[in-house]
Amino acid sequence: MAEFWRSRALPHLEARRSCQENPCYRPHAHDAFSVGLIDEGRSVLSGCLDGPVRLQPGDVVVIPAGQVHACNPEHGAWRYQMVHMDQGWALALTGQEPCSALFVGISVLRRHDLRSRIVEMTDAIFADETRPRIEATIAAMLHELEAVPPARLVVTDLTDAASQLLTRLFPVMERLRLDESNPALSELAGLAGMSTFQLVRAMRRATGLSPLAWRQNARIVQARHLLRDGHPIAETAQVLGFADQSHFHRVFRTHVGATPGVYRG
Template identity: 60%
Template sequence: MTEFRRSSTLPHLEARRSCRENVCYRPHAHDSFSIGAIDAGTSVVTGPLEGGVRLAPGDVIVIPADQVHACNPDRGLWRYQMIHMDQAWAESLAPGRGSSRLFETIRVLRSPELYTQVNAVNDAICADEPRERLEARFTELFASLGAAAPAHAISGEADPELLARLAPVMHRLRTDESNPRLGELAAAVGMTTYQLVRAMRRATGLPPLAWRQNARVLRAREMLRQGQPIAESAYALGFTDQSHFHRVFSAHVATSPGSYRASCKNVQDRSA
């Protein structure tokens, strides 16, 4: 079961509550800043490094934009909530130097007060509170998150020079409707296929084709939020058919394109 809510006055602000039992997420990255909280059950979060961190009820996790991760149930029922938002907006509200660390690495925080605060902010988004009230809540939340010492930090710093070299490859992976051949992509940046796969993993946390799928899902979420039909979105993004689009989308978002689009339409109806 998954439920999405979005603010009618801050369209980039999205709240999510989910209840899962099975492994549901491939390694992926968001183009947004994300704050999560574990309500019940245990799960394991993995990041760019090998190994994982077990999350327990009451834990809060902060995930900067473009940080590859996957969080899946450890055993039994797992209930959690997430808040996604534009990272530049979040940085503009975060007070003081300490808060800047929030936007650098994945951080796991263990504090009952923080959990309560995240839960209250999520409730406020679901209640569609006014913009001014939401911004005040987030300013307070960022101050609390920035002052808290993390129980774990998962680093995922990228090499800017390597990212610049890979920019042509990433552009083609993002925009080509058909899957580009790895050998062709590698030759364009003076690498072997093996070197390209290693370089993409080091720079982004994902191999080339997995990065392409992630980029397409991010674009799909944007298109569905804008109300575009599922079939048109799948075709525009180069998926072979709707069932393929459904499988890829669900593996990244843990809900179907139809369910996600319907939740976005509910927000549009409320703001009309």
């Protein structure tokens, strides 16, 4: 079960409340800065350099844009809430540099005194509060997160080497993003001047995903934007090159943890 709400005052703001009982997410990344709170149950966060992290009620998870992750229930029901927001906007609210710890890697903060701030932020979006009210609430939450001592459970960082790889892989990623069909690995490798083995290894190192998985993630990110803008589900599936609506439904659900219909609202 999942419910979504988009702020009318700040359209890039999206809040969700979810309750899941079965594994529902494959590794994926958002194009937004995300802050979540575990309300009930236990789950496992994967995608961290130090290995999977077991989450418990009260944990706060901070995920910058582009960071590959997956979080699934460990045993029984798991309930959480999360807010996605434009990362540049969030940075402007904090007045911090992009290198601030909050924006360079996944963080898990085991500080239960932060819970009320996260709940207040989610409630403000679901209540469709005014822009000044929402901005003040989120700014206060971000400043509290910034003030947390650096002793975090885990931080996943994008290294300089990975950043350099992204530059080399740019033609590959553009081809994956724009091509309506799945390009052959040999063609993609040629664009980067690599062997197919080197390409797969480089993509995983730079993005956390294989070329095909990265393409699927990019299409679902775009699908979320189209659905939020009111585009029909069938049209969205066709525009993004999915074989049919059923295929789109299956892939979307494994990335978003909800059907396209539930997400579109």
